[in-house]
Amino acid sequence: xxxxxxxxxxxxxxxxxxxxxxxxxxxxxxxxxxxxxxxxxxxxxxxxxxxxxxxxxxxxxxxxxxxxxxxxxxxxxxxxxxxxxxxxxxxxxxxxxxxxxxxxxxxxxxxxxxxxxxxxxxxxxxxxxxxxxxxxxxxxxxxxxxxxxxxxxxxxxxxxxxxxxxxxxxxxxxxxxxxxxxxxxxxxxxxxxxxxxxxxxxxxxxxxxxxxxxxxxxxxxxxxxxxxxxxxxxxxxxxxxxxxxxxxxxxxxxxxxxxxxxxxxxxxxxxxxxxxxxxxxxxxxxxxxxxxxxxxxxxxxxxxxxxxxxxxxxxxxxxxxxxxxxxxxxxxxxxxxxxxxxxxxxxxxxxxxxxxxxxxxxxxxxxxxxxxxxxxxxxxxx
Numbered sequence: 001x002x003x004x005x006x007x008x009x010x011x012x013x014x015x016x017x018x019x020x021x022x023x024x025x026x027x028x029x030x031x032x033x034x035x036x037x038x039x040x041x042x043x044x045x046x047x048x049x050x051x052x053x054x055x056x057x058x059x060x061x062x063x064x065x066x067x068x069x070x071x072x073x074x075x076x077x078x079x080x081x082x083x084x085x086x087x088x089x090x091x092x093x094x095x096x097x098x099x100x101x102x103x104x105x106x107x108x109x110x111x112x113x114x115x116x117x118x119x120x121x122x123x124x125x126x127x128x129x130x131x132x133x134x135x136x137x138x139x140x141x142x143x144x145x146x147x148x149x150x151x152x153x154x155x156x157x158x159x160x161x162x163x164x165x166x167x168x169x170x171x172x173x174x175x176x177x178x179x180x181x182x183x184x185x186x187x188x189x190x191x192x193x194x195x196x197x198x199x200x201x202x203x204x205x206x207x208x209x210x211x212x213x214x215x216x217x218x219x220x221x222x223x224x225x226x227x228x229x230x231x232x233x234x235x236x237x238x239x240x241x242x243x244x245x246x247x248x249x250x251x252x253x254x255x256x257x258x259x260x261x262x263x264x265x266x267x268x269x270x271x272x273x274x275x276x277x278x279x280x281x282x283x284x285x286x287x288x289x290x291x292x293x294x295x296x297x298x299x300x301x302x303x304x305x306x307x308x309x310x311x312x313x314x315x316x317x318x319x320x321x322x323x324x325x326x327x328x329x330x331x332x333x334x335x336x337x338x339x340x341x342x343x344x345x346x347x348x349x350x351x352x353x354x355x356x357x358x359x360x361x362x363x364x365x366x367x368x369x370x371x372x373x374x375x376x377x378x379x380x381x382x
Contacts, residue, residue: 034071074103220256222277
């Protein structure tokens with residue numbers, strides 16, 4: 001029994017020493033790098049925006065932010081803002097100023113903390129390689145980080161000012177988004193927005209593809225329209241308007257055909273196909289025939305000659321049409337006048353219509369009594 005206990009004790013000591021050796025051989029855990037953590041949060045935001053799914057990732061984002069909040073410093077925030085916000089972003093200079101003010105009032109870190117917070121060469125190189133994000137979500141998240149940091153430093157006034165600026169910025173984003181959507185919808189419904197809408201502040205970059213598309217639709221140039229749709233296909237796919245834009249193809253052709261019909265009294269179908277970048281003259285004939293049938297084109301097709309002839313526009317003032325239209329308007333006004341006069345007439349016997357025999361006898365008796373009373377009053381006065 002003693003030998004068995006000794007063997008068991010020796011075996012336990014061997015296992016403990018093996019675990020200690022394994023623990024010593026295992027690599028030390030990587031220290032927490034707050035700047036890398038913040039960049040991973042930005043990557044998560046960009047992923048959510050691209051996938052248009054925020055419900056499942058919002059909890060993960062908040063958890064990572066809570067961990068980073070315990071380690072972040074003014075230097076970390078300044079590096080984050082400098083790397084992730086574009087130079088022309090209105091929030092960049094403002095938030096960097098707030099962080100600098102808060103960092104100046106914060107207590108100086110200990111030497112060990114300062115050494116831990118100092119970025120390594122690899123981290124510095126990674127930060128330099130970061131491309132600023134134009135996403136509004138990243139800008140709003142930057143406001144959130146600075147506001148939380150201000151609260152942790154006990155600067156409630158600065159935190160409140162940052163929150164108010166963030167709310168105003170959100171309203172601006174929402175208004176701009178609605179304006180962009182409205183302009184796109186008007187374009188896709190066949191309306192041509194005014195040029196000023198495309199050059200409005202904050203909308204020029206978002207509407208640049210649609211501005212060129214509008215120019216192509218207005219000119220009726222099918223070649224330009226195809227070039228624009230191919231060049232900006234990724235942007236249209238991201239906006240999910242590719243299918244709607246493809247429907248504008250027919251509008252471009254009809255606009256170009258209408259311009260050709262106004263410019264030429266007669267033109268061959270081959271020339272029409274060439275000007276509209278159509279595959280063949282047969283396609284041009286089919287499109288022209290459909291436009292004539294729908295009433296959108298005043299022309300006729302000469303199949304024998306293979307041409308399109310514009311319909312001659314007669315001088316309407318040389319016909320009796322203006323006189324007939326003027327007569328119709330005068331007759332309409334006279335009818336209204338006659339009806340108004342009839343409506344204002346008063347029939348003296350209107351109150352007697354529908355009177356029964358009993359009501360008539362009562363009325364006559366009342367009138368006789370009234371006449372007798374009036375006669376008596378006259379006799380008394382005499």
